[in-house]
Structures are given as structure tokens and as C-alpha cells.
Amino acid sequence: MALLGWAGLAFFTYNNPPHLLNQAIALAILGLTLLASFLPATYGWNSRRRRDSDIVGRCARQSTLAALFLTLCTALQMMRALNWANAALLLILFILTEMLLSFQAR
Numbered sequence: 001m002a003l004l005g006w007a008g009l010a011f012f013t014y015n016n017p018p019h020l021l022n023q024a025i026a027l028a029i030l031g032l033t034l035l036a037s038f039l040p041a042t043y044g045w046n047s048r049r050r051r052d053s054d055i056v057g058r059c060a061r062q063s064t065l066a067a068l069f070l071t072l073c074t075a076l077q078m079m080r081a082l083n084w085a086n087a088a089l090l091l092i093l094f095i096l097t098e099m100l101l102s103f104q105a106r
Contacts, residue, residue, distance in 0.1 A: 002040075005033030027075055034067035042066075061101060069094045 009029045016022045042059040069090060076082035 002033060002036040005029065005036050009033055023078055027071055027078075030074060031067050031071040034070055035063050038063035038066050058102070062098065065094050065098055 009026065012022075012029060013026055016025075039059060042062045043055070046055050046059055046062075072090060073082055073087055076086060
């Protein structure tokens with residue numbers, strides 16, 4: 001699924017000019033492709049770390065946050081607004097969000 005998403009993203013960006021609508025579509029494809037790419041990795045990581053019943057929900061949450069972080073960084077880079085301070089602030093916010101959501105689930 002992830003390989004199909006990467007191939008679709010490459011095909012779309014190669015065949016369409018970088019207009020605003022095409023950039024938004026490419027970001028949507030990128031977000032879904034990153035989500036599909038991160039799901040197996042987070043499932044493998046969490047299945048080795050913990051043995052509980054909510055492993056799928058945790059994997060989906062972590063994959064979604066990682067995909068959203070990278071998609072937002074890509075969108076900021078397209079607007080030429082991404083710098084190290086913005087990326088670090090976003091990363092801290094996403095880490096705190098994951099910590100708060102994981103503590104709430106306990």
C-alpha cells in the first residue's frame with residue numbers, strides 16, 4: 001500500500017505543475033502515504049515493547065502524528081517558512097501531544 005502511494009505521489013508530482021491546488025493534493029497524498037509507511041514500523045516497535053490490547057490504537061495514533069509532523073514540515077517548506085526553530089517547536093508539540101494522549105489512555 002505504501003509503495004503504491006509513493007509511486008502515485010511521484011507520478012502526480014512529475015505530471016502536474018506546482019500550482020496551489022496541485023500542491024494541496026500532493027500534500028494530501030504525502031500524508032496518507034507517510035501514514036501507510038509508518039504503520040508497520042510503529043506496529044513492530046510497539047509489539048516488541050508492550051503486550052496489551054490497545055496496540056493498534058497506539059500504532060495508529062503514533063503513525064498519524066509522525067505523518068502529520070512531516071506533512072506540516074513539507075507544507076511549511078513549500079511556503080519557505082520552515083526553519084530549525086519552527087521544526088523544533090512542532091516536534092516538541094507533537095511529542096507532548098503523544099505523551100498526554102498516552103498518559104490519558106493509562
